[in-house]
Amino acid sequence: MMSTDMMSAIRPALLLAASLLALPAYVHAQDSTARTELKRTDLTGAPGMEVINSIVEIKPGEESAKHFHHGVESAYVLQGTMIQAPGKEATMLETGTPILNLRDVPHGGFKVVGNKSLKLFTVHVVDKDKPLYDYVK
Numbered sequence: 001m002m003s004t005d006m007m008s009a010i011r012p013a014l015l016l017a018a019s020l021l022a023l024p025a026y027v028h029a030q031d032s033t034a035r036t037e038l039k040r041t042d043l044t045g046a047p048g049m050e051v052i053n054s055i056v057e058i059k060p061g062e063e064s065a066k067h068f069h070h071g072v073e074s075a076y077v078l079q080g081t082m083i084q085a086p087g088k089e090a091t092m093l094e095t096g097t098p099i100l101n102l103r104d105v106p107h108g109g110f111k112v113v114g115n116k117s118l119k120l121f122t123v124h125v126v127d128k129d130k131p132l133y134d135y136v137k
Contacts (some may be wrong), residue, residue, distance in 0.1 A: 014093055020100075032065075034058050036054060037052060042048065048128050049128060054122045056122055061113075063111045070130040070134070071127055074124075080093050080095040083113065110119040
C-alpha cells in the first residue's frame with residue numbers, strides 16, 4: 001500500500017496524464033470550430049495519408065472562412081440553407097447536394113444568411129503531417 005506522502009507526490013502527475021488522455025490526439029491549431037470529428041484512420045496502401053469523417057455545422061450569421069486542404073474533401077449537404085459569398089447574391093445550397101474540393105484549391109469564403117444552419121457530412125483524404133485546414137487571407 002502507498003503512503004499518503006507518496007500519493008500526494010504522484011496525484012498531480014496522474015491528474016495531468018488523465019487530462020491529456022481526455023484530449024483527442026487529432027486536435028490541430030488550424031482546425032475549424034464548426035467541425036465535429038467522427039472518425040479518423042490511416043489510408044491503407046498510402047503511407048502518410050489519412051481519412052477523416054466529420055460533421056460541419058455553420059450557424060446562421062457565421063462564416064466559412066476561405067481555406068484549402070492538403071488532400072481531397074468530399075461533402076454531402078445534410079441540411080441546406082441560403083449562403084452568400086462577398087459581393088455575390090445569396091444562393092440556396094440545397095439539401096442533398098454533393099461537394100468535391102480538390103487538393104490545395106481554395107474554397108469556402110461564404111456566410112450563412114438563411115434562417116437555419118448549414119450541415120455537411122465531410123470526408124477528407126489528406127496528408128497526415130499537415131493541418132486539416134489552411135486558411136487563405
